[in-house]
Amino acid sequence: MLAKGRDTYKYFSKNHMLYERNQDTNRLEYLIPKKTSLRHRLPMGDEGFIDFISYLLEINPTKRPSATKALKHPWLSYPYEPISS
Incomplete structure (x- = not known):
């Protein structure tokens, strides 16, 4: 799937990893795509x-919520009001 992906190169290394080793510091660094916003x-x-x-x-991954924690997000408790046609 990644090999056939159109924009895979923006998010994954050539080895299909989310990170690569910085040649200068020898530290693993996440590949961060071009800045944009969800808004x-x-x-x-x-x-x-x-x-x-x-x-x-x-x-x-250390900051990403578990499924249990994500289910406690306040947005999921907002009352749903269907739009009438």
Whole structure:
């Protein structure tokens, strides 16, 4: 799947890893794609949803929430009001 992906090179190394070794410091570094924002990519007025998605998409695994923790995010407790046609 990664080998056939159109934009794989933006997010993964040639070995399909999320990180690579910095030749100068010999430290592993995450590949960070070009800066953009969810607000730009998802133009909508629901700031809670944007916050929730940002929370789920945290690239650093030590900061990314577990499924249990993610289910406790405040956005999931907002009352749903269907739009009537």
